[in-house]
Amino acid sequence: MFNLTAQQLEKNKAVHTANEIYQQPAVWKEVVTNFYQQKDVCQEFIESIYAKHENVRVIFTGAGTSAFAGDTLVPELRRQNQENVQFESIPTTDIVSNPTQYLFKNSPTVLVSFARSGNSPESVAAVELGEEIIDDFYQVVVTCNKDGQLAKNTMDDQNSITLLTPEKAHDQGFAMTSSFTSMILTAYALFTANAITGSESTQLIANAEHLVDSVGAVVDEVLNIDIERIVYLGSGLLAQLSHEAALKMLELSAGKVVAVHESSLGFRHGPKSILNENSVVVLFISKDPHTRKYDMDILRELASDDSGIKIVALTEKSDEEVENLADWSLPVNQSKESLSSDFSLALLYVIFAQTLALKKSIQLGITPDNPSPDGRVNRVVKGVTIYDYVK
Structure with a gap:
C-alpha cells in the first residue's frame, strides 16, 4: 500500500491513516449505494x-x-x-x-x-x-x-x-x-440539481482505484527532495480544496513542514514571498477551459523561476505542455470520457495530498495516526468554552 509494507505501517503507527486513504474508492461506492436506497x-x-x-x-x-x-x-x-x-x-x-x-x-x-x-x-x-x-x-x-x-x-x-x-x-x-x-x-x-448517474460514479471510482495504487511512486519521487515548505494552488473550488490539502501536510508533519494555500491568481499578491529553494508547489489544474488559462499562466511563471523550487502539477488528462513545465505531472483520469466537473477532480486530487502528507510524516519520524502525542491538538477538539448567547 503506497509502496509501504504492513510491517512498515505498523512500525510507524500509520496503519489507520494509510488504510483510510486507500479505502476511499470502496467507501465512495458504498456512499452512492446507500444514498440511492x-x-x-x-x-x-x-x-x-x-x-x-x-x-x-x-x-x-x-x-x-x-x-x-x-x-x-x-x-x-x-x-x-x-x-x-x-x-x-x-x-x-x-x-x-x-x-x-x-x-x-x-x-x-x-x-x-x-x-x-x-x-x-x-x-x-x-x-x-x-x-x-x-x-x-x-x-x-x-x-x-x-x-x-x-x-x-x-x-x-x-x-x-x-x-x-x-x-x-x-x-x-x-x-x-x-x-x-x-x-x-x-x-x-x-x-445537486444533476443526479449522479451510474456511469459517472463508476468512472470516478475506477479512476480513484487506479490512483490509490499508482500515486505512491510519484510521491516517493517528490520526497527525494528536502521539503521545508509546500504551497497548494488552484482556482475556484480547487482553490478551496487547496486549504484542505495544506492542512493535511501541516497536521501529519506536526507543523514541521510549512504548508500554505492560495488561489492561482492570488498567489502573486504577496503569498509568493514564501518560496525558497526547499519549496514545492502543487498546482491543481482546472478542467474548465477559461479557468485553466490562469492555472497555466502561474505554472509557466513558476517554471521560469530559478530559485530551485519544484512543481507538481495535477491534471485531468496527460498534457504535453504541463509535462514540460512541471517537475512532476500527474493525470488522474485514465478513462476515455472526460470527468463532469472540477468537483470530480477535487475528489481525486486530494488523494495525492493525503498520500504525500502520510509519507512525509513517516519520513520525518512522526506517527501519522497520532502526530501530536503530547495532546497539543486532538482528534476531537478540546478546551473550547461555549458561552451563553444573550440577545
Missing part, C-alpha cells in the same frame, strides 16, 4: 423545504476539515444555479463566536453540519444558535458517527434529517481523509 426520503425532505419558502439559505458548516468540505462543495452547487436556493459555507467557529453576523431571524435556513464525530462543541452550539435565532430552521447532519451528539439531537425532529456515511469512513486516524471525501460526496448527492 434512501434517495426518495432525502429528496422529499429537501424539496418540501424549498416548496414552503420563496428563498432558502443552505449553510454548510463544520470546523477545520469539516468546514473545508463545505468550502469545496459550495462553488459547484452555486454553478448549478438552483434559483431560490442560496448555498453558503460558514465555519461553526465563526457562527458560534459571531452568530448575529451569519444567522438571520427571517431567513429560512437549512444548516448542514459536517461532522466526523458529531461531538465537537462548536458544532453542537451552532445548531443550538440556529434553533434559537432563526424562525424557520432546518437541519441536515452529515456524519460518520451515529452515536454522536449531532445525530442524537435530530431524532424525532421533523425538521431535521441525518445522513450517515459508511462505518469505514469514521476515520480512526488523527487526520480526516475518507471521512472528508465521503461527507462531500453524500452532501453533493443530496443537493
Whole structure:
C-alpha cells in the first residue's frame, strides 16, 4: 500500500491513516449505494423545504476539515444555479463566536453540519444558535458517527434529517481523509440539481482505484527532495480544496513542514514571498477551459523561476505542455470520457495530498495516526468554552 509494507505501517503507527486513504474508492461506492436506497426520503425532505419558502439559505458548516468540505462543495452547487436556493459555507467557529453576523431571524435556513464525530462543541452550539435565532430552521447532519451528539439531537425532529456515511469512513486516524471525501460526496448527492448517474460514479471510482495504487511512486519521487515548505494552488473550488490539502501536510508533519494555500491568481499578491529553494508547489489544474488559462499562466511563471523550487502539477488528462513545465505531472483520469466537473477532480486530487502528507510524516519520524502525542491538538477538539448567547 503506497509502496509501504504492513510491517512498515505498523512500525510507524500509520496503519489507520494509510488504510483510510486507500479505502476511499470502496467507501465512495458504498456512499452512492446507500444514498440511492434512501434517495426518495432525502429528496422529499429537501424539496418540501424549498416548496414552503420563496428563498432558502443552505449553510454548510463544520470546523477545520469539516468546514473545508463545505468550502469545496459550495462553488459547484452555486454553478448549478438552483434559483431560490442560496448555498453558503460558514465555519461553526465563526457562527458560534459571531452568530448575529451569519444567522438571520427571517431567513429560512437549512444548516448542514459536517461532522466526523458529531461531538465537537462548536458544532453542537451552532445548531443550538440556529434553533434559537432563526424562525424557520432546518437541519441536515452529515456524519460518520451515529452515536454522536449531532445525530442524537435530530431524532424525532421533523425538521431535521441525518445522513450517515459508511462505518469505514469514521476515520480512526488523527487526520480526516475518507471521512472528508465521503461527507462531500453524500452532501453533493443530496443537493445537486444533476443526479449522479451510474456511469459517472463508476468512472470516478475506477479512476480513484487506479490512483490509490499508482500515486505512491510519484510521491516517493517528490520526497527525494528536502521539503521545508509546500504551497497548494488552484482556482475556484480547487482553490478551496487547496486549504484542505495544506492542512493535511501541516497536521501529519506536526507543523514541521510549512504548508500554505492560495488561489492561482492570488498567489502573486504577496503569498509568493514564501518560496525558497526547499519549496514545492502543487498546482491543481482546472478542467474548465477559461479557468485553466490562469492555472497555466502561474505554472509557466513558476517554471521560469530559478530559485530551485519544484512543481507538481495535477491534471485531468496527460498534457504535453504541463509535462514540460512541471517537475512532476500527474493525470488522474485514465478513462476515455472526460470527468463532469472540477468537483470530480477535487475528489481525486486530494488523494495525492493525503498520500504525500502520510509519507512525509513517516519520513520525518512522526506517527501519522497520532502526530501530536503530547495532546497539543486532538482528534476531537478540546478546551473550547461555549458561552451563553444573550440577545
